[in-house]
Amino acid sequence: MPTYKAPLDDVRFILNEVFPVARLAELPGHEDHTPDLIEAVLAEGAKFVENELLPLNRSGDEEGCHYENGVVRTPQGFPEAYAKFIEGGWTGLSCDPDYGGQGLPHVVNFIMEEFICSANLSFGMYPGLSHGAYNALTLHGTDELKRTYLPKLVDGTWAGTMCLTEPHCGTDLGLIRTKAVPDEAEDGAYAITGTKIFISAGEHDLTENILHLVLAKLPDAPAGTRGISLFLVPKFLPRDDGTPGMRNGVMCGSIEHKMGIKASSTCVMNFDGAKGWLVGQPHKGMRAMFTMMNAARLGVGIQGLGLAEVSYQNAVTYARERLQGRSLTGAKAPDKPADPIIVHPDVRKTLLTMRAHTEGCRALACWVGMNIDIAAKHPDPEARRAADDLVALMTPIVKAYFTDHGFDATNMGMQLYGGHGYIREYGMEQFVRDARIAQIYEGANAIQALDLVGRKLPQDMGRLLRQFFHPVSELLEEAQEDPELLEFAIPLAKAFGKLQQATAIVAQKGMKNPDEAGAASTDYLRLFALVALGYMWLRMVKVARERLPKANGAAGFYDSKIKTARFFMTKSLPQVNALFLSIMAGSRVLMDMDADAF
Amino acid sequence: MPTYKAPLDDVRFILNEVFPVARLAELPGHEDHTPDLIEAVLAEGAKFVENELLPLNRSGDEEGCHYENGVVRTPQGFPEAYAKFIEGGWTGLSCDPDYGGQGLPHVVNFIMEEFICSANLSFGMYPGLSHGAYNALTLHGTDELKRTYLPKLVDGTWAGTMCLTEPHCGTDLGLIRTKAVPDEAEDGAYAITGTKIFISAGEHDLTENILHLVLAKLPDAPAGTRGISLFLVPKFLPRDDGTPGMRNGVMCGSIEHKMGIKASSTCVMNFDGAKGWLVGQPHKGMRAMFTMMNAARLGVGIQGLGLAEVSYQNAVTYARERLQGRSLTGAKAPDKPADPIIVHPDVRKTLLTMRAHTEGCRALACWVGMNIDIAAKHPDPEARRAADDLVALMTPIVKAYFTDHGFDATNMGMQLYGGHGYIREYGMEQFVRDARIAQIYEGANAIQALDLVGRKLPQDMGRLLRQFFHPVSELLEEAQEDPELLEFAIPLAKAFGKLQQATAIVAQKGMKNPDEAGAASTDYLRLFALVALGYMWLRMVKVARERLPKANGAAGFYDSKIKTARFFMTKSLPQVNALFLSIMAGSRVLMDMDADAF
CATH class of the missing domain: 2.40.110.20 (Butyryl-CoA Dehydrogenase, subunit A; domain 2)
Incomplete structure (x- = not known):
């Protein structure tokens, strides 16, 4: 049975060191939400999902839901776990205190959602859907509807x-x-x-x-x-x-x-x-x-992230424990019948691919999550608009790329288990099956790509884009002054150049012929996402390098960040070249074939 | 429920026009195996799988096998279908006539295996495994063992x-x-x-x-x-x-x-x-x-091909029938409530990706299959050795790349169905689940990559490689004389250049440090496979261009081949650039991290 520990250290790093969550406490309504408080809440949340939700994940999959005469029964243990969930106040974490919520920043809820999805995606669907209804009612319901229904959604009894x-x-x-x-x-x-x-x-x-x-x-x-x-x-x-x-x-x-x-x-x-x-x-x-849908799309992206994380954790454990064959460069555990498979370069490549993308996605999720809070609460309307632009731009990317990664990563984790990965009792194939839906629902991933190239790119002459392009340019300029960062900044600068070129071409060709934008859409979204993760990694590696000399006991943590960043820049980011060439190939090769000739 | 028609036209094209199967009739023992006879056999086989095996695929998945006290019962209909299968002589198709087989070329059996795997992979496993046992006994068994057991394996009663x-x-x-x-x-x-x-x-x-x-x-x-x-x-x-x-x-x-x-x-x-x-x-x-294993590895590759094909067929049907939204360039079916989704560039990109790789894999399978026959029967030992070298070189590529494609393609087919793809009754998700095992068993795909870089590349100073590199070089030279082929030959020549460079670097660095070969292995196999498919497409497009002017009723067929080739060269082949860069990144980024730091 799979195990899971919520990645609290990584969350702490992102929230406290990369995007200081402390700044959110400057927003009206979040004065009490200090990093310490947030950390304490998440530590509680971690305990809950590890102890209450994880143990129901395999059994829930095997048992499934039961239907009879219009009545649906969830699997054994689900009603009891849900009762504890609402007792802990988890449904109202970032909801309006006027309706009984705790009013914590949305980014905290994002992270809690990741933990829940790692432990038990099926369970997470129930409160997750309620959240969409809460958003729609909050923003569009009459006062009477709000009074009647919101407190029930917030306390989770409905x-x-x-x-x-x-x-x-x-x-x-x-x-x-x-x-x-x-x-x-x-x-x-x-x-x-x-x-x-x-x-x-x-x-x-x-x-x-x-x-x-x-x-x-x-x-x-x-x-x-x-x-x-x-x-x-x-x-x-x-x-x-x-x-x-x-x-x-x-x-x-x-x-x-x-x-x-x-x-x-x-x-x-x-x-x-x-x-x-x-x-x-x-x-x-x-x-x-769309109010419901946009929140739901980000939530679905988080599902991909959560499943990638839990699959990674189990794959690492297995790779350290499974003894099979010997290192290509001579035995590493000569006292054992064979070496653990983590000695093999390709096993490491698989693990690092999972990890580099998962940690990059988590950082991006937190960046977007904090911007949701800024968009909701910042006193300056210009700051609210800027934050909202970034969230709108990133929503299709988070939905599509995170869920693609969730599926790819869970498959990689399963692959490392060999034949055992295909057997249900090990739980690795369940992550794959569960992850698969996230690429489909709340707008299939190709629809997200159309949203990006068709709505988000052209909006107000590219206004949304600036919220991403400016900070990337700024960081790259800064990084040029720092010789230690150059090895990371140069690949990112190259990839960013491809993204800028692709953006100009897609916008220009797409204006004349919308099929050109459609033909480029999924490649373009992927290219954009890779650059966004590269940007996250440059931010993370910058912080890690600053902290490393005085890190003492945490030196290993920062050192791993630097090595994972290096992997991402040299092994993952080069994909942008292939995506760029595919975009350049245009729409004719797609549209030329008669529908009947397929 | 999914439908399936065996791709007899495509098989005919490959066997009769691209790699004339007629030449096999020059081999001793195959004198009677004319193209007409082979076509008739395959048409019968197509009927059998379509009528007898396909209808049991969904029900077999739902019911599964039953175990009680050491006894296993297969799902309803399987024993009856198997009885008809052996009655039709399908177990002995390419087996030795001395033991009751029909002695047809192996390539015919390859194609029949593809048909079976498209219709019902689970069913195909039973006779498939027998085939491995047949091979091992034929080559390594004593005369007494052969006499006792081979006739039973050939007629399928055991x-x-x-x-x-x-x-x-x-x-x-x-x-x-x-x-x-x-x-x-x-x-x-x-x-x-x-x-x-x-x-x-x-x-x-x-x-x-x-x-x-x-x-x-x-x-x-x-x-x-x-x-x-x-x-x-x-x-x-x-x-x-x-x-x-x-x-x-x-x-x-x-x-x-x-x-x-x-x-x-x-x-x-x-x-x-x-x-x-x-x-x-x-x-x-x-x-x-390894006698069993190598045959089994090729057979597993064919499984990926078969599932990719059946998923493609159903995805095309759905894309033509599902009405949803409008073309980006204006309604294409204004009399209907919406356009069929095949009007969308990205839907076409998905279908063409499935198709270009599936047809490329099928051609490669036939090329390898015919070389198995040459290796077995050619009177000239040098020709036998050359053919055997090619088969040995291609075995890990067929196993790993075809099965990766099988999984990717079945996922693409499922994705086109949207939410319906995730529902069991539509059958598209079964193809995904069935395809997944092929990446794992008979040597996980990463093991295939190690076989390629560790055994097949270095063998006799690269002797095996020549069987692939020479014909590619030759064809590229030929193509340079033909202005109509240049658009296809130039991208292939570039990709082939990357493969040659990567080969030299992997061989050189791998000699000093085996981890370098290990780090490159999966990227290298993929790069090799893409060039191999590119080579198949250049061969196919060459034939298609020659036939097109006098094709009359079949003009659409050849025209689609040309357009699919163009898609492959411009949209799929550019991946080699990313793979090449990832190979160049070397092993340090993988090996630097402590096992405990993962």
């Missing part, structure tokens, strides 16, 4: 869902058929009718009520995505005293049998004149939906 | 296994503990005792007997791999009349619960003084084992 997809439409929500008509009996209420599929946590036994946020069309809706509205549809209609009352007209029709995240219920939800309330303006549901 | 791995050793077979002691009661027989794990087809209900080929150590065995012997251990001891008699001391202790290939039984086999017979010389078992 859960939330996002009901978007229908059998014939996922990406293209303009095609949805679910209808909402004004309720004749109650002013302001609507009757919702239609079928939604792939609804995570659509039905389960963890909470006393479930709040569905449902996209539907009003009778007078314009065609396409401009005619979609968002509704709140509770499973049980709340009584005046706030307790769940009458059952609403929404039922789970069945659950899906999936490749992974088997302990997370994925439901077909049938709405049959269910009573619902409008969230946001009529026909403006896509805007409210 | 099956075979390869019993190598033990709980503490997979790659490092020098560590095996299974013992063989001379049987006091019977001259020439041995008593085998030990436990083997991960034994595919170790126990099942398809055949009346199962022949285990078991690695074990004799009492006087030297330590390590030089002290391993190979034994034949039948489940039932044959009576004098050739029918299965007394039960032998070998039992299946349990079966594994795996990520995929669930209809293939993976067994723990307990040998408890089981009666066995030596195959080959005492202590020389590794040699005989």
Whole structure:
């Protein structure tokens, strides 16, 4: 069975030394959120996931969810663990104190989400989805809706869902058929009718009520995505005293049998004149939906990160313990029947690939997370806008690249186990199956790439880009003055040059022919992500080099950072060259073939 | 449920136009094996896999194998399908006519294996393993063993296994503990005792007997791999009349619960003084084992190819039928609610990546397959040696690259299905789970890379390499005279240059420090494979250009070949640049980190 220890040292390094989280305490509302407090909260969180969630991960996968007559039962132990989860206040970690939340910075919640996903992704889906509903209601709900529902979402006694997809439409929500008509009996209420599929946590036994946020069309809706509205549809209609009352007209029709995240219920939800309330303006549901969606996309990126981390930890343990063959340069453990496989260069290459990308992703997640907090709370509107721009720019990259890495890394971890990796009881293949969905849901990764090249790049003549390009340029200039940093700065500068060139070309060619942007999109996102990780590594190695001379007991930690940075720059970053050439090849080689000739 | 049609047109193109299979008919024993005959056989084979094996693939995955008290039951329909399989003579396709085989060229069997793996990989494992046992007995068995067992393996009424791995050793077979002691009661027989794990087809209900080929150590065995012997251990001891008699001391202790290939039984086999017979010389078992292993490695490569093909076919169908969103350049199907997703450049990029590699791999498989036939039957020993060199060189590349592609391609196919890809009933995720094992078994892919750089490159001062480098150089020279081929030849020439440089550097640095070769190994294998596929594409595009003007009805076929070649050269081949740079980074960045610091 896999083991897991939350990477508290690495988190401490990133939050306290690379992007000082102390600065967040200058924001209104975060005055008490000192690094010490944050560290204490995360240490508690680590204990919880290690002791309560990890032990349910394998058993949850084997048992799966049970469906009978509209009722879904989660696997053994899940309801008890969820009860402890909400008792610990983990659902309200970064929620508004006005509604019972702890009001901690979002970046703290990001890190806690990583820990949860490492330990038990399926479990994490339940509170994760509630968080999306919380965001949508907070920003777009009426005061009455907020008063009624937010405290329940914050304390976790009620859960939330996002009901978007229908059998014939996922990406293209303009095609949805679910209808909402004004309720004749109650002013302001609507009757919702239609079928939604792939609804995570659509039905389960963890909470006393479930709040569905449902996209539907009003009778007078314009065609396409401009005619979609968002509704709140509770499973049980709340009584005046706030307790769940009458059952609403929404039922789970069945659950899906999936490749992974088997302990997370994925439901077909049938709405049959269910009573619902409008969230946001009529026909403006896509805007409210994107509030949920953007938060959810970042959350899905974190899932990839969490699975990469837990797979890495187990792969390292195995590589140190598995005795097989001898080092190519002579026995390293001559007293044993064979050397541990970590003596082999390619095993190390696999481990370092996992690690360099995982730690780079974690740093990037924290950078984005802190910018969410700045965007939410900074007194200066210009600082808020700048932070928001960075978050918007990075969202598709975090979603797509982190989840690609999550899948690649879990596969690498599994591969190191050899045949044992393919056997279910070792748990390594579960990480692969669980990681796989993250590349698909909340907008498949190719859709993220289109979002990047089609929306984020051109927005306001590249305004968003500046939030990334400026700090990279600045750091590279600084690094040129420091001979010790040059070996890291030069490869990054080269890769950054490719990114700048590719950006100009994609923007220019894409303006004339959108297919050119489409053809470049996934390569471009990957190229961008690699440069972003390179930037993280240059920041990290800079700090590590400064700290190393006076590090004493922690010298090994900083030394590993430097070596991992070196690996990333020389072994991973060169991929940008291939991506750049593929982008340059343009769209003709793709569009020339007749659809029938495929 | 996935559909599948065997790619007979593509096979015909490769066998009749690219590497004329007609030339094989010049080899002794193949006089009757004309292209027409081969085509007729393959058309029959296609029908069989489409009608009998494909329908059992999903149900076999859902049901899995059943174990009770040492007995293994395969899923519903498998025994009946196997009975038809042997009735059709498919087990003996390329086996020696002296033992009842049809004696067709190996390349025909390769292609049939691809068809089988596309339709039902789990099913294919049963006859596939028998083939390994057939090879080992044919080359290393005594006349008596051959007489007794080969006809049964050829007609498929008995099956075979390869019993190598033990709980503490997979790659490092020098560590095996299974013992063989001379049987006091019977001259020439041995008593085998030990436990083997991960034994595919170790126990099942398809055949009346199962022949285990078991690695074990004799009492006087030297330590390590030089002290391993190979034994034949039948489940039932044959009576004098050739029918299965007394039960032998070998039992299946349990079966594994795996990520995929669930209809293939993976067994723990307990040998408890089981009666066995030596195959080959005492202590020389590794040699005989490699006979099985090399054939098995090529067979595993074919598994990757087969799964890539079936996933591609279903992905294309889905991409043409799934209506979602609009083309970036304006509606292409304005009469429909949305365009089919095949209008999107990135969807096409995914499909073309799958296709360009799959068709390239198929051509390479056929080239290698025909060289197996030349190595076996050519009257000129020099021609036999040259062919054998090519096969030896290409074996690790076929095993590792084809299976990596099989996994990548099945994932791409699944990704195109969006959320539906993650749901079991659509079948796309099964291909991913089934494909995953091929990267692991018969020597994990990193071991293949070590075989390439450590054994195949240095062998006789690079003698093996010449069998690949010469024909590539020749074709590139030819192509330079043909202006129409230049656009394809130039990228290949560049990539080939990188391969030559990398080869020289790996050989040179690896001689001084074997870790340098180890550090480069997986990148080098990938680089080599990409050049090999590029070579296949240049050969194919050359033929396609020649045929196109007079092709009439088949013009679309040749035109697609040209466009796919163009895609490969411009979008896939540039990866060699990144691989080259990663190789150049050397081993220091990998070996510098303390094992404890990971």
